[in-house]
Amino acid sequence: MQNPNVSVDCVVFGFDGQKLNVLLIEQEDFGQACRFALPGDHLEEEEDLDQSAARVLRELTGLSGLYLQQCGTFGDPSRVKDPKDLPWLTHVRKDPTARVITIAYYALVKMTDFNLLASSFAARAFWHDANEIPRLAFDHNMIFDQALSTLRRELSELRVGFELLPNKFTLSQMQAVHEAILNSNFDKRNFRKKALNDQWVVALDEKQTGVVHKPARLYTRNLERAQN
Amino acid sequence: MQNPNVSVDCVVFGFDGQKLNVLLIEQEDFGQACRFALPGDHLEEEEDLDQSAARVLRELTGLSGLYLQQCGTFGDPSRVKDPKDLPWLTHVRKDPTARVITIAYYALVKMTDFNLLASSFAARAFWHDANEIPRLAFDHNMIFDQALSTLRRELSELRVGFELLPNKFTLSQMQAVHEAILNSNFDKRNFRKKALNDQWVVALDEKQTGVVHKPARLYTRNLERAQN
DNA sequence: ACAAAAGTGTTCGGGATACACCCATGC
DNA sequence: GCATGGGTGTATCCCGAACACTTTTGT
Numbered sequence: 001m002q003n004p005n006v007s008v009d010c011v012v013f014g015f016d017g018q019k020l021n022v023l024l025i026e027q028e029d030f031g032q033a034c035r036f037a038l039p040g041d042h043l044e045e046e047e048d049l050d051q052s053a054a055r056v057l058r059e060l061t062g063l064s065g066l067y068l069q070q071c072g073t074f075g076d077p078s079r080v081k082d083p084k085d086l087p088w089l090t091h092v093r094k095d096p097t098a099r100v101i102t103i104a105y106y107a108l109v110k111m112t113d114f115n116l117l118a119s120s121f122a123a124r125a126f127w128h129d130a131n132e133i134p135r136l137a138f139d140h141n142m143i144f145d146q147a148l149s150t151l152r153r154e155l156s157e158l159r160v161g162f163e164l165l166p167n168k169f170t171l172s173q174m175q176a177v178h179e180a181i182l183n184s185n186f187d188k189r190n191f192r193k194k195a196l197n198d199q200w201v202v203a204l205d206e207k208q209t210g211v212v213h214k215p216a217r218l219y220t221r222n223l224e225r226a227q228n
Numbered sequence: 229m230q231n232p233n234v235s236v237d238c239v240v241f242g243f244d245g246q247k248l249n250v251l252l253i254e255q256e257d258f259g260q261a262c263r264f265a266l267p268g269d270h271l272e273e274e275e276d277l278d279q280s281a282a283r284v285l286r287e288l289t290g291l292s293g294l295y296l297q298q299c300g301t302f303g304d305p306s307r308v309k310d311p312k313d314l315p316w317l318t319h320v321r322k323d324p325t326a327r328v329i330t331i332a333y334y335a336l337v338k339m340t341d342f343n344l345l346a347s348s349f350a351a352r353a354f355w356h357d358a359n360e361i362p363r364l365a366f367d368h369n370m371i372f373d374q375a376l377s378t379l380r381r382e383l384s385e386l387r388v389g390f391e392l393l394p395n396k397f398t399l400s401q402m403q404a405v406h407e408a409i410l411n412s413n414f415d416k417r418n419f420r421k422k423a424l425n426d427q428w429v430v431a432l433d434e435k436q437t438g439v440v441h442k443p444a445r446l447y448t449r450n451l452e453r454a455q456n
Numbered sequence: 457a458c459a460a461a462a463g464t465g466t467t468c469g470g471g472a473t474a475c476a477c478c479c480a481t482g483c
Numbered sequence: 484g485c486a487t488g489g490g491t492g493t494a495t496c497c498c499g500a501a502c503a504c505t506t507t508t509g510t
Contacts, residue, residue, distance in 0.1 A: 048305060445489085
């Protein structure tokens with residue numbers, strides 16, 4: 001049975017090797033002004049919060065196996081009472097005007113590792129450029145902003161980011177990840193110096209093959225130095 | 229009417245000029261193993277989360293006017309099901325075994341600014357040394373730990389701390405605040421250099437009076453440079 | 457040979473750290 | 484005059500930022 005008062009919402013950041021994206025769903029068209037939303041749904045009665053986020057995400061978008069991390073709770077009594085969201089709520093919720101407190105989660109994944117599969121009340125699930133988020137349902141734009149700041153803070157402490165890289169990667173690939181998430185550019189030499197100096201990574205005795213340029217040295221994550 | 233599923237818990241850090249303390253309540257004795265807890269209670273139906281934290285804290289301990297900030301949500305389905313907590317729950321809750329999700333808040337105050345006044349189900353409200361927290365009810369030790377890390381992170385970005393100082397203060401007082409919260413010691417010269425260099429504070433044309441040593445220069449917060 | 461990305465070193469400025477002595481006041 | 488905390492300066496190190504050219508491969 002569902003807990004009518006509490007939901008979870010997931011901000012899943014996806015990286016395609018170039019740019020940072022966010023996973024959105026499209027609601028069925030019931031005439032509401034704004035049909036894009038973060039994947040989210042009610043908590044089940046005896047479900048842990050983290051598990052609930054994982055389940056909801058799987059049900060709506062087909063994604064599973066992500067590392068979801070909490071990044072805030074949103075409970076303004078009017079957060080689901082904007083008239084723009086009423087048509088949808090009326091069709092989907094038993095009690096459309098009931099208050100819902102939502103616990104926000106974020107995760108970071110390689111887009112190519114997952115196939116999107118919309119189901120439940122999601123008419124569609126898709127990746128959207130994280131730097132140009134459209135108007136979203138409810139207070140989901142606020143939630144997105146908070147998730148992005150949390151992600152950036154955690155990246156700079158290097159607690160996230162390796163999810164986006166293969167097991168063996170080049171430093172340029174790693175730099176691309178940092179640049180996409182922080183939406184900025186770094187000097188190649190300085191970035192490499194820092195990565196090596198701080199022992200984020202370990203050099204392997206291997207190089208890229210089949211590239212049309214000088215093959216890059218491969219590195220792997222330094223697990224000795226894993227944070228947390 | 230209360231929302232039976234959701235509560236708020238408050239970690240109020242108090243500073244007495246020397247050491248960091250936390251506000252605890254003592255539950256009435258119903259034979260439970262552990263009677264100390266953080267002040268917390270259920271959310272009201274149409275109450276905003278932040279307001280709820282403020283209300284609950286006021287009702288249980290008499291404190292009001294604090295700046296409470298969210299620092300995590302705890303929802304393990306078994307978090308209120310430890311047998312140690314059952315005797316108390318049985319006396320105080322309608323449904324003692326019901327799941328409760330709690331949203332944690334923290335605040336930072338000068339202990340001398342407030343008078344503790346226990347009421348509602350708090351038999352007593354008191355300050356306790358933050359460096360020697362006893363076993364608390366429910367998962368309140370976890371909540372405390374998370375609040376303390378959040379507090380420390382925010383202090384180092386100087387987003388909290390001035391609450392603990394009078395309007396006009398000496399740099400030594402400010403240093404004592406930082407040392408108490410971070411539980412460490414700083415070099416006086418380096419601390420002063422940083423405070424002045426980073427323009428955390430503004431020097432006043434005033435000195436302490438009535439002290440039995442060289443009177444210290446007074447400073448005030450540099451509001452131009454307020455974060456957030 | 458050319459296109460494309462890899463790889464590499466030095467300089468500079470600023471901030472963090474370590475460290476020890478004299479000063480003004482009340483009693 | 485003495486106890487108490489206030490107040491000050493310098494040297495060193497490390498980190499972050501800026502900056503341009505050569506190397507290796509595939510085609």
